[in-house]
Amino acid sequence: MKDVTTDPDEESTYECFACGAVTRATSPIECPECGADMRNREIPVE
Template sequence: MRDVTQTPDEETPYECFECGAVVVAEDKPDACPQCESEMRNRQIPLE
């Protein structure tokens, strides 16, 4: 999956580490809109 090219204008799903909320956005959100925790890009697998 690391060789997948993403276009910057593409909307990407981000998931909150804490509450699991999902936000679809073009840029990574600074914090979860519900609980203010860190967000992760769901298209990049966790290792």
């Protein structure tokens, strides 16, 4: 598996665990659609 490096000042794509909404932000946020946790799509889920 390849290590992923991210720039904390760069926007990343986040996806909601609950409803699947996708948005761009510079830090982890709460889903604007349902309020659930979001994951950074650039970081692999094992």
